[in-house]
Amino acid sequence: MKKGKKLYEGKAKIIYATNDKNLVIQYFKDDATAFNNQKKSVIEGKGVLNNRISEHILSNLSQIGIKNHLVKRLNMREQVIKLVEIIPIEFIIRNVASGSITKRLGIEDGTVLKEPLIEYCLKDDKLGDPLIAEEHIMAFEWATKKEIEKVKKMILRINDFMIGMFRGVGIKLIDFKLEFGRLKVNGKDEVILADEISPDTCRLWDSITDKKLDKDRFRKNLGDLIPAYTEVAKRLGILHEQSNVSAVNVTKLSSVKRKRK
Numbered sequence: 001m002k003k004g005k006k007l008y009e010g011k012a013k014i015i016y017a018t019n020d021k022n023l024v025i026q027y028f029k030d031d032a033t034a035f036n037n038q039k040k041s042v043i044e045g046k047g048v049l050n051n052r053i054s055e056h057i058l059s060n061l062s063q064i065g066i067k068n069h070l071v072k073r074l075n076m077r078e079q080v081i082k083l084v085e086i087i088p089i090e091f092i093i094r095n096v097a098s099g100s101i102t103k104r105l106g107i108e109d110g111t112v113l114k115e116p117l118i119e120y121c122l123k124d125d126k127l128g129d130p131l132i133a134e135e136h137i138m139a140f141e142w143a144t145k146k147e148i149e150k151v152k153k154m155i156l157r158i159n160d161f162m163i164g165m166f167r168g169v170g171i172k173l174i175d176f177k178l179e180f181g182r183l184k185v186n187g188k189d190e191v192i193l194a195d196e197i198s199p200d201t202c203r204l205w206d207s208i209t210d211k212k213l214d215k216d217r218f219r220k221n222l223g224d225l226i227p228a229y230t231e232v233a234k235r236l237g238i239l240h241e242q243s244n245v246s247a248v249n250v251t252k253l254s255s256v257k258r259k260r261k
């Protein structure tokens with residue numbers, strides 16, 4: 001597969017064209033941003049870890065029938081993904097109240113919700129990704145009712161699966177963000193999951209200590225992010241204890257590889 005020109009650069013990823021018009025390459029950067037780009041940093045090794053963690057979760061989701069954009073991981077920082085038309089909505093799924101909902105509604109951090117709560121935000125950085133109602137999505141034709149019903153079903157299955165997967169390795173899945181896209185299959189639009197799933201896009205707390213193992217470490221200056229992401233990867237069985245591939249080593253390795261190309 002040949003890597004073509006840069007199509008899009010986001011806050012944490014870059015998308016490149018390929019010689020197949022249906023596929024693109026997704027490159028995971030080390031850049032970390034929070035609060036709609038107001039806080040920024042480069043955290044060496046983050047992209048490598050997110051690439052691996054996201055690959056692991058998306059391939060597991062494929063195995064339970066959740067269609068998603070991942071085709072395969074190419075190397076330490078890149079994946080081949082299907083090119084989709086992104087639905088301009090960030091779907092937030094909450095199992096425990098934390099983050100923006102605690103401030104917006106005065107709910108105590110850590111409150112366990114009776115049922116998973118789905119919130120919708122318009123994907124628009126200039127507007128600060130505002131919270132919207134489900135009705136806005138249909139009113140402004142960002143997606144159809146049928147698409148939203150399908151997405152909601154997928155979200156609840158993804159949430160159930162991920163809660164179990166993380167619980168098995170001593171992690172509580174507090175909340176996460178998902179995006180979906182349209183793919184033409186036999187001339188018809190099909191909605192698939194089209195996003196990374198990583199500690200950048202999930203809140204993950206240690207089951208016993210409630211230690212934060214996600215991007216809140218960066219958002220709230222809780223200390224190093226790399227050891228926490230490495231811990232998540234190790235617990236999921238992606239990095240092995242003995243090999244003790246520290247993220248920094250992983251990064252060095254990937255930059256050596258890149259230089260050689």
Ligand code: TMP
Binds near residue numbers: 099203
């Ligand atoms: P929030 O509490 O800030 O609304 O975030 C809810 C979840 O969504 C949390 O796991 C972080 C994730 N998220 C993103 O992945 N991207 C974003 O732009 C935002 C605002 C949240």
Ligand code: ASP
Binds near residue numbers: 011033215
């Ligand atoms: N990713 C968003 C930003 O850059 C927000 C966040 O994850 O907190 O600003």
